[in-house]
Amino acid sequence: MTTSVRGDQLARLLGRWHALPGRRRSPDYAALAAAVRGLLSDGRLALGVRLPAERELAEALGVSRTTVSAAYRNLRETGHLTSRRGAGSWTTLPHGHRVATSGLWTPDDDLDMIDLGVAASAAPVELVPAARAAADELPRYLGSAGYHPTGLPELRAAVAEAYSARGVPTSAEQILVTSGTQQALDLVLRLSVPVGAPVLVETPTYPNALAALAARRARISTHGIDIEAGWDGEMLLGALRQTRPRMTYVIPEFHNPTGHLMPASLRERLVATAHATGTELIVDESFVDLPLDGEPMPPPVAVFDRHSRVTSIGGMSKAYWGGLRIGWVRASAPVVQRLAAIRVGVDMASPVLEQLVAVQLLRLSAEIVAARRAQLRFRRDALIAELRDRLPEWRFVTPTGGVTLWAELDGPISSALSRAAEDVGVRLAPGPRFGLDGTLERFLRLPFTLPADDLVEAVRRIASVRHDLDHATGPSWRTPAVIA
Numbered sequence: 001m002t003t004s005v006r007g008d009q010l011a012r013l014l015g016r017w018h019a020l021p022g023r024r025r026s027p028d029y030a031a032l033a034a035a036v037r038g039l040l041s042d043g044r045l046a047l048g049v050r051l052p053a054e055r056e057l058a059e060a061l062g063v064s065r066t067t068v069s070a071a072y073r074n075l076r077e078t079g080h081l082t083s084r085r086g087a088g089s090w091t092t093l094p095h096g097h098r099v100a101t102s103g104l105w106t107p108d109d110d111l112d113m114i115d116l117g118v119a120a121s122a123a124p125v126e127l128v129p130a131a132r133a134a135a136d137e138l139p140r141y142l143g144s145a146g147y148h149p150t151g152l153p154e155l156r157a158a159v160a161e162a163y164s165a166r167g168v169p170t171s172a173e174q175i176l177v178t179s180g181t182q183q184a185l186d187l188v189l190r191l192s193v194p195v196g197a198p199v200l201v202e203t204p205t206y207p208n209a210l211a212a213l214a215a216r217r218a219r220i221s222t223h224g225i226d227i228e229a230g231w232d233g234e235m236l237l238g239a240l241r242q243t244r245p246r247m248t249y250v251i252p253e254f255h256n257p258t259g260h261l262m263p264a265s266l267r268e269r270l271v272a273t274a275h276a277t278g279t280e281l282i283v284d285e286s287f288v289d290l291p292l293d294g295e296p297m298p299p300p301v302a303v304f305d306r307h308s309r310v311t312s313i314g315g316m317s318k319a320y321w322g323g324l325r326i327g328w329v330r331a332s333a334p335v336v337q338r339l340a341a342i343r344v345g346v347d348m349a350s351p352v353l354e355q356l357v358a359v360q361l362l363r364l365s366a367e368i369v370a371a372r373r374a375q376l377r378f379r380r381d382a383l384i385a386e387l388r389d390r391l392p393e394w395r396f397v398t399p400t401g402g403v404t405l406w407a408e409l410d411g412p413i414s415s416a417l418s419r420a421a422e423d424v425g426v427r428l429a430p431g432p433r434f435g436l437d438g439t440l441e442r443f444l445r446l447p448f449t450l451p452a453d454d455l456v457e458a459v460r461r462i463a464s465v466r467h468d469l470d471h472a473t474g475p476s477w478r479t480p481a482v483i484a
């Protein structure tokens with residue numbers, strides 16, 4: 001199904017397109033086309049979206065229709081737009097590009113790119129031995145069809161045991177194994193959020209959660225997370241009371257992207273308020289295994305749940321490996337059955353072999369997670385040292401866990417900087433990707449999941465293009481690398 005964007009919506013997304021850094025003498029139509037490409041390349045405008053009619057966009061932007069016509073023509077020439085008489089114009093992927101896991105458009109031949117768009121690590125060394133051991137276990141399952149819509153019993157039991165060990169007594173029947181945390185979120189939304197229902201999310205937040213909510217056509221309102229202080233408890237609970245959302249999505253452990261850890265007291269009040277306002281809480285625990293500085297962890301949000309208001313989701317992508325595609329939902333046993341019924345309409349079940357690999361890895365969780373934490377601590381510290389050295393005017397709080405650092409830049413330059421960085425071989429996910437309305441231009445997420453040398457090199461390159469942005473002469477609104 002093609003979705004469309006209205007003129008006023010696109011105008012809002014485009015923001016100050018005519019006055020962005022680096023633009024000097026390029027004509028309006030070229031700047032407009034470049035700004036639309038920018039939205040496409042950083043994922044704020046999706047593929048297959050119908051753009052407004054030329055006259056409508058011209059009105060919304062306060063420019064002539066000729067300017068919009070020329071911009072659309074330019075976008076068609078670069079492969080970003082396809083038009084058909086009578087049917088309109090919709091966004092397309094130019095030849096030679098693909099959509100990356102981050103949702104960003106990337107050239108096919110970019111092996112040398114340092115990719116800071118993805119906040120996930122390479123596999124641990126234990127993965128291949130675990131896969132071999134899993135293959136040895138496989139014959140036990142080969143005599144049946146292999147479809148287990150709720151997950152393999154032994155994996156469900158292992159995940160339930162880990163919850164119980166964290167202080168939330170859980171039985172295997174309360175666990176649904178999914179294809180990553182992303183599918184867990186999608187299934188829970190399908191069950192709990194009718195089309196158009198009000199939901200509350202943090203801003204900034206995880207972009208693919210916003211994408212899942214957009215697919216439900218949820219009516220989204222936001223709670224702002226401060227770069228230094230994190231959640232403002234009064235504001236968050238106040239927002240719940242005022243908007244009485246059907247559902248609230250939070251990432252309380254080492255929040256992506258800010259890295260904040262929600263204190264125990266707010267967890268307890270959040271659950272109580274959600275109960276009072278009739279709101280379901282979806283708690284994304286993607287980073288719960290990754291405290292980096294030995295701090296004591298607050299209890300899981302579900303500990304405070306006495307009225308079945310909390311659905312927890314999590315998975316193995318961050319502490320183990322994203323390529324496994326193993327995630328889960330923790331809910332009541334009847335809800336798990338309802339989710340499984342929805343799930344069979346999507347992908348039937350998770351692969352048996354991968355689930356067996358997951359069981360093997362969870363048996364080694366103590367070693368694997370300890371090594372991952374040590375690796376991330378080292379990489380985080382290397383990133384921070386280089387940032388302090390090369391970009392001392394950027395402001396951030398050292399994250400005490402997780403995999404991301406949220407930096408406040410020295411100006412509203414995140415998208416321009418990301419486009420410039422792409423030209424020197426660094427892929428960034430600019431701040432506005434993590435919000436709804438393009439307002440996070442002063443911020444940039446920097447994951448520390450790559451090797452320290454790559455992070456150091458990336459910061460050097462970013463610092464050099466940051467300098468160039470201020471000193472650009474002539475028409476330097478460069479075409480983003482993604483469109484070649």
Ligand SMILES: Cc1ncc(COP(=O)(O)O)c(C=O)c1O
Binds near residue numbers: 181284
């Ligand atoms: C907060 C959050 N939720 C969900 C996901 C998706 O994880 P998975 O790979 O398990 O689907 C991510 C991955 O970056 C994430 O950061």
